[in-house]
Amino acid sequence: MTSLDGLRDATSVDAIKNDLLKTAYENEGSFLHRLDPRVLLLWYVVFLFVPWLFYDVDVLLALLAFVSLLAYASRVSLFLVALMAFTVASTLASYAVVTAFTGDPLAAIRALIPFTLKLTIISVSSLAVFSSMGPKTLARGLRSLGIPRQFTFLITYGYRMLPVLFEEYHDLVNAYRLRSAAPSSPGRFRWRHYAYLLKTSMRAFYPMIFNVAKRSRVTVEAMETRGFSHSLHDEASKELQLADMRVRPRDVGFFAGSLAVVAVIAVAL
Amino acid sequence: MDETHDAAIVVDDLSFRYPGTDENVLDGADVTIEPGEFVAVVGGNGSGKTTLCKSFNGIIPHFYEGTFDGRVTVAGLDIASSSVAELSQHVGYVFQEFDNQLVNPTVFEEVAFAPLNYGLEDYRERVHRTLDLLDLDGLEDRFIWELSGGQKHLVALAAALSLDPEILVVDEPAAQLDPVNARSTYEHLTDLNADHGKTVVTIEHHTEFIAEYCESVVLVADGAVEWKLPVEDALNRLDDLRAQDVHPPQVTRVAEQVCDGDDLPVTVADGAARFADRAPAESVRTDGAVEPSPAADAGREPVISLTDVSHSYETLREGTRQALDGLSLDLYPDERVVLVGSNGAGKSTLLRLVTGIESADAGEVTVDGVDAGSALPETLADDVVYVHQNPEEMFIEDEVRADVAHYLRDRGYPDVEQRVDDVIEFLDLDALQHRDGRLLSVGQQRRASLAIGLATDPSIVLLDEPTGSLDLASREEVGRTIDRAGQRVETVVVATHDLELAASWATRVVVLDEGRVIADGPPETVFSDAETLERASLRPPQVVRLSERLGLSPAPLTVTDLVSRLGTAESAPPAEAER
Numbered sequence: 001m002t003s004l005d006g007l008r009d010a011t012s013v014d015a016i017k018n019d020l021l022k023t024a025y026e027n028e029g030s031f032l033h034r035l036d037p038r039v040l041l042l043w044y045v046v047f048l049f050v051p052w053l054f055y056d057v058d059v060l061l062a063l064l065a066f067v068s069l070l071a072y073a074s075r076v077s078l079f080l081v082a083l084m085a086f087t088v089a090s091t092l093a094s095y096a097v098v099t100a101f102t103g104d105p106l107a108a109i110r111a112l113i114p115f116t117l118k119l120t121i122i123s124v125s126s127l128a129v130f131s132s133m134g135p136k137t138l139a140r141g142l143r144s145l146g147i148p149r150q151f152t153f154l155i156t157y158g159y160r161m162l163p164v165l166f167e168e169y170h171d172l173v174n175a176y177r178l179r180s181a182a183p184s185s186p187g188r189f190r191w192r193h194y195a196y197l198l199k200t201s202m203r204a205f206y207p208m209i210f211n212v213a214k215r216s217r218v219t220v221e222a223m224e225t226r227g228f229s230h231s232l233h234d235e236a237s238k239e240l241q242l243a244d245m246r247v248r249p250r251d252v253g254f255f256a257g258s259l260a261v262v263a264v265i266a267v268a269l
Numbered sequence: 270m271d272e273t274h275d276a277a278i279v280v281d282d283l284s285f286r287y288p289g290t291d292e293n294v295l296d297g298a299d300v301t302i303e304p305g306e307f308v309a310v311v312g313g314n315g316s317g318k319t320t321l322c323k324s325f326n327g328i329i330p331h332f333y334e335g336t337f338d339g340r341v342t343v344a345g346l347d348i349a350s351s352s353v354a355e356l357s358q359h360v361g362y363v364f365q366e367f368d369n370q371l372v373n374p375t376v377f378e379e380v381a382f383a384p385l386n387y388g389l390e391d392y393r394e395r396v397h398r399t400l401d402l403l404d405l406d407g408l409e410d411r412f413i414w415e416l417s418g419g420q421k422h423l424v425a426l427a428a429a430l431s432l433d434p435e436i437l438v439v440d441e442p443a444a445q446l447d448p449v450n451a452r453s454t455y456e457h458l459t460d461l462n463a464d465h466g467k468t469v470v471t472i473e474h475h476t477e478f479i480a481e482y483c484e485s486v487v488l489v490a491d492g493a494v495e496w497k498l499p500v501e502d503a504l505n506r507l508d509d510l511r512a513q514d515v516h517p518p519q520v521t522r523v524a525e526q527v528c529d530g531d532d533l534p535v536t537v538a539d540g541a542a543r544f545a546d547r548a549p550a551e552s553v554r555t556d557g558a559v560e561p562s563p564a565a566d567a568g569r570e571p572v573i574s575l576t577d578v579s580h581s582y583e584t585l586r587e588g589t590r591q592a593l594d595g596l597s598l599d600l601y602p603d604e605r606v607v608l609v610g611s612n613g614a615g616k617s618t619l620l621r622l623v624t625g626i627e628s629a630d631a632g633e634v635t636v637d638g639v640d641a642g643s644a645l646p647e648t649l650a651d652d653v654v655y656v657h658q659n660p661e662e663m664f665i666e667d668e669v670r671a672d673v674a675h676y677l678r679d680r681g682y683p684d685v686e687q688r689v690d691d692v693i694e695f696l697d698l699d700a701l702q703h704r705d706g707r708l709l710s711v712g713q714q715r716r717a718s719l720a721i722g723l724a725t726d727p728s729i730v731l732l733d734e735p736t737g738s739l740d741l742a743s744r745e746e747v748g749r750t751i752d753r754a755g756q757r758v759e760t761v762v763v764a765t766h767d768l769e770l771a772a773s774w775a776t777r778v779v780v781l782d783e784g785r786v787i788a789d790g791p792p793e794t795v796f797s798d799a800e801t802l803e804r805a806s807l808r809p810p811q812v813v814r815l816s817e818r819l820g821l822s823p824a825p826l827t828v829t830d831l832v833s834r835l836g837t838a839e840s841a842p843p844a845e846a847e848r
Contacts (some may be wrong), residue, residue, distance in 0.1 A: 018583045025374065086685070135374070152570055160374045163414040171662040174626045174646070178815065179676040179725070180667075182647035207665050210707055214661075215369045221328050222370030225362050226428065227386035230354035234389030 016079050017166045023131045024159050030074040032132035037141025040129055043258060047125045050262055051118035060117040062265040065259075067125045074132030084123055092116060128150035135159035141268040144242050149232055161212075168211060172204040274466060275343035276359055278302040278325055278437035282494070283339035285320055285329055286593035294320050296492035297339070304435065307462045307469045309479040309500075318472050319365070321489060322438050325470070326360040327353045344435060358387070361429030365440040365472075366431060367422050367815075371482050376400070377409040380427045386681045387432065388456045393459060400425045402465075403457055413594060414582050418448030419734045423457070430461075436468040437461065443475040447612050447766035449806040454484045477811055480504055480535040504535040512596055513540035519769075519811040519828050526832045535823070537811055541818035547835050571635075572760050573597035573623055578632030579784075580618055592618040593629070594784035607771040608764040608793075610781035611806040616764035617658065619781070620731045623762075625649040636729070649677075654725045658764075659732035660718035671700060672706055676725045689724060696720045696750060703822035712746065719750050726757040736767045748774060769810045770794065772826035780805050 032040060044048060047067070054060055071081075092109055099108035130138065133134040139152035223229075231237040278301070285295040294317045302308055312318040323329045327348045340350045344359040351701045361402050364370045373379040380399055400406045403423050413421065429437065439458065444449040459482055473479055474576035479486060479500060486503035488495045490513050496503075504510070505527060507517050516524075520540035523746035524533040527547065534540040579782065580593040587736035593615045593740075600606055608616045621627045628827060634641040637652050657663050673692055677685045693702050696716055701709060706717050715735060735751060736744045743795055755760060765771065771778050771792060778825045779797040780788035782805040788795050796802070796809045799817070808814070812831050816824035824830040 014583060018585065024542035033764055043591050065443075100410055103616045106678055128512050136378070157372055157375065160372060160413070167414075168662070171657065171659075172665065175657065176652045177626065177646050178624060179679065179721075180647060182645050203665070207707075211661050214707060215366065218364050218366045219368040219372060222362075223334055223372060224332065224353045225326055225357045225360075226383035227327070227354045227357060228433075230352075231388070234386070236390075237386055238388075240388050240390060241385055258352065 003071045017163065019077045021163060023075070023080065024162065025134060026040055030132045030202065031068065031129060031133065032074045033191060034139070034250070036245060036247050036251045037133055037137045037256055038245070039142050039247060040133060041114065041145070043255055044125060044129045046259075047121055051121045054266065055066075055114055057114055057117065059112055060121065061112060064117060064124065066265070067128060068122055071128035071214055074128050076113050076127045076131050079132070080127060084120075084127070088116060088120055093218070124201075140242060140245060143238075144245060149238075150216060160233050165208070169204055169208050172207050172211075173201055174203055176200045187266045271639075273390050274344075274435040275304050277304055277342075277434065277818050278468070278470075279340075279342045280321070280324070280494075281340045281342075283321070283324060283341055284336070285317075285324070285333075285338070286336040288335050293336075293492055298492065300490070300494040300496045300497055302468060302470065303488075304468055305462070305466050307459070307482065307484045308487055308497075309471050309473045309483040309485075309514065310472060310487045310489060311476075311479070311510070311515045313620075315710065316489045316513060317492045318489040319440060321442065322470060322472055323362075325356075325361050325436065325438055325490075326346060327351060327356040328362075330636050357434070358432050360436045360438060361426075361432065361434040361436070363422070363425050363429050363442070365445065367425040367445065369423055371413045371428070374412055375409070376405070376411050376413065376424055376427075379413060379424055380431050382428060383432050389432075391432075395431050395433070397781070399431045402430070402461070403427050412585055417450075419446055420605055421454065421698040422446055422450065422454055426454070434467075439469070439471045441474065442777065443473060443478050445733070448768070448808050449611055450519065451478065452808075458482070460467055474515065476516060476535075478503055479569075480518050480520075488515075501535055501755050503654070504534050505531055505776065507533075517625075520815055522828045523812065523831050524834070525816070527835045537814050538817050544815070544819055544835060566834060569601050572602050572637060573600040573762070574598075574633075574635045574737065575622070576618070576633045576635075577790075578622065578629045578634060579620075580615075580622065580627070580629050580631075584829065593622075595632070596781075596785055597632075598786055598789075600762065602759050604760055605774060605776045606760070606762045606777050607775040608781055609766065609768065609771055609778060609805070611766070614781040614805065615784040616781055617733055618784075620655060620733055620762065623649075623729075623731060624653055624655040626655075637689065637732060646669055650725065651725060653729045653731065654722040654727035655731045656718050656722040656733060656735065658735075660711075660714035661707055663718040664714075665719050668703050669706050669709075669720070670702040672717070673698075673702075673720050673724045675721075688726075692720050692724045695723070695753070715747055716750060719747070719754065723754055730754060730758050730761045732761070732765075733761045733768075734765055735763060736765060736770055744770070768796070768807060772813065780807070793828055795821065796826065797801055797824055 051060065051063060054063070092112070095109055096105040096114050097106045133141070135158070137154045140154045142155070143149060143152040179201065183196050186193040270616055280298055280300045283295050283298045283501055284293050292789070298317070298321055305687065306480060310318045310322060320329055324341045325343055329335070331353050337349065343356060346356060346359070348356060349454065356435050371379055373382055377396055380396045381392050384395045389395065396409070400409065403426060405423055405427060408416070408420065413424065416424065422445065426439070436456070439454070440658045442454045446454065455478055457517060458469050458471070462469045470485070483500050485497055487497045488503070488509060495509065497719070497748045498506070504517055504521055507521070508518055518535055520537055521533050521535050524543065530541065532584060534543045575596055575598045576598045578593050579591070581589045581591045584590055596615070596619070608619065610616055616629070622629050623636055623641060625641045625644050628642045636649055640651065641649060664672055666675055670693065674685055674689045677688055682688065693699060696719060698720055699719060701713055701717065706714060709717060719735070736747050744767070750772065751761065751763065764769070775792050778788070778790065778792045780795060787805060788798060796813050799809070802809055810826070812828055813824045813826060821834060825834050
């Protein structure tokens with residue numbers, strides 16, 4: 001259980017934090033990062049549908065391999081991959097548990113494998129697309145597609161606040177720990193200890209939300225003094241921010257290439 | 270000052286009341302700030318000085334729907350009828366909580382934010398020009414959260430400057446920064462004022478900075494501007510300042526007791542010139558021999574012992590940052606230890622290792638004989654209490670009283686209520702005990718966080734920056750609190766940049782620099798070692814610097830000490846002093 005171990009050990013909280021921040025920001029060298037965000041978003045929409053066109057497990061596995069390759073190329077966070085793998089495995093396990101009462105669990109799992117594969121393909125392509133784009137590119141892509149700045153700014157701001165939230169949360173968990181009594185006996189597999197940490201980690205959310213809400217007052221004032229709401233109605237500002245976004249041959253090539261790969265997979269298998 | 274613009278600030282009979290309160294926070298304030306001035310706005314907590322300054326760019330009244338009366342004109346614009354966006358092109362504002370005003374991930378984006386919002390095509394040049402101006406070039410691609418406090422403050426300043434406003438308002442730079450960074454901010458402000466003709470308005474508690482950098486002072490009292498005077502005159506109005514919880518510079522406080530007349534010196538240089546003939550010719554010792562360094566005091570068992578400790582943090586673009594680098598330190602019972610050093614010297618890391626919430630990468634940390642690396646923080650908390658530098662992180666309940674009681678209740682102590690009452694009374698929190706800690710003023714928060722710490726009845730108290738971002742009145746109060754806490758507990762360790770606190774309170778000063786101990790000893794010894802202090806980018810308190818200029822050795826550490834030295838020297842022959 002990554003999150004529990006992470007909580008126990010401050011350094012691994014830091015490790016997760018760094019891992020996620022790397023996913024968010026350190027993607028400049030990756031292949032997908034160089035593409036136009038609008039093309040990537042379109043590609044993503046297409047790949048939301050593609051898996052549902054096939055039923056054959058081999059085809060789906062090939063598609064999964066393809067998107068995994070892309071995800072690898074865009075240096076997805078190991079933590080997120082682990083989290084996803086855990087979700088997929090536990091979903092399959094829960095099918096088994098449920099169907100154990102209704103009949104043959106193995107057959108049920110076999111029947112549900114294509115469905116799970118499709119969901120996994122979509123998850124992996126989400127990871128690839130969104131972790132390669134970076135908040136700024138994503139915001140620009142969405143904005144150029146007509147999404148209002150109030151929303152797209154929230155994306156970049158949210159990412160900017162991530163490390164601050166991590167820090168705040170970490171501090172509050174520590175504040176709880178320094179003022180609480182740990183269970184006197186940790187129990188088998190230290191379960192009492194983990195339950196205590198889990199409880200502490202949930203309680204720390206409440207003060208964190210308060211602290212953050214209190215701070216946002218200054219943030220809003222500061223944004224105003226630097227013309228944020230002025231920019232919402234200012235065409236020149238919008239143009240300037242969306243300048244140098246254009247669809248290049250490599251964007252078209254990537255899009256066409258992906259469709260070709262899908263076609264080859266569908267025909268060959 | 271060479272004026273390059275004509276953007277004056279004229280406040281005419283301004284009154285303002287926040288919604289939901291029955292008292293005007295500003296009540297008939299009148300002041301004029303001419304183009305190109307360098308003005309400090311002073312006043313006690315709650316005097317209305319921040320509200321006054323927030324009217325310059327229209328945040329008051331456009332962002333607070335209070336009752337607004339009177340007229341404020343900035344650069345010829347009436348603020349009531351101009352938008353914040355319009356006024357902000359003339360007024361740059363750096364907030365006190367500047368951390369929260371930085372909304373973009375990287376330095377470049379942060380500084381480009383305003384020019385982009387106004388659709389200025391030359392935004393790239395603006396960013397580079399502004400960063401150049403503040404010596405921040407090279408930091409463009411750095412992430413905001415990986416910068417030091419001083420750098421963040423300068424980035425906030427750069428972001429406010431990128432629109433090239435004629436007026437800059439900076440709210441309490443010295444409260445949030447260590448003295449060295451605060452000086453560097455003031456140096457930059459001075460350049461902007463002198464070379465670029467900007468009007469600079471700072472809200473400031475530290476009269477030492479005011480004396481050194483500002484031209485005039487505006488005193489705000491009870492919602493009105495009591496006076497605006499040139500700095501030397503202003504800092505000589507000792508009674509007016511004290512009535513508003515503003516403490517005159519140490520030099521002036523010494524002069525007040527030693528000299529006659531109204532024309533008291535306000536800077537170290539003035540003071541040195543004035544006292545030159547009063548300084549005793551020979552060095553005298555005030556109270557016998559300097560104490561031996563406790564580290565040399567064999568035979569006692571250390572309470573906290575760090576041996577060869579190293580610890581580092583990962584950063585995204587800068588690789589690993591070494592916080593502690595092979596540090597060894599033993600702390601003994603009944604010591605009052607102050608850890609000093611610039612930001613990032615390793616002070617906070619050291620304290621956190623002692624609490625067990627972090628484990629050292631290498632080396633050994635022992636607390637009361639227990640290995641802190643493997644013990645749970647909950648176990649160590651039996652003896653050790655850690656008071657966070659940001660008191661907000663200590664409030665986990667919704668009232669102060671519950672926060673104070675949390676530890677005792679959780680551990681099933683008997684007579685919790687009685688103990689809580691004790692601590693609440695001890696720290697004078699009676700009136701605040703049922704309020705939410707997060708909504709108190711910074712000074713009150715600090716006191717509440719100390720109460721939370723003391724309620725655990727610790728034998729070791731670790732305080733991280735206990736006087737940070739406090740006005741001087743609250744600082745003295747915290748100083749007294751720490752004093753009283755010292756009577757209850759065995760060992761107190763304070764990490765701070767506040768060398769005045771160190772001078773007046775510590776029995777042992779440990780100077781950290783880049784994760785190592787570079788000096789360790791009683792304050793008299795450490796503060797007389799100018800070279801080491803400089804290496805750690807620290808500045809001794811004004812009294813010490815003044816005494817050095819006067820050739821007093823060992824240098825007295827507090828105003829009272831210096832007064833008694835100068836006072837008793839009344840009949841002493843004129844000293845050759847001064848160098």
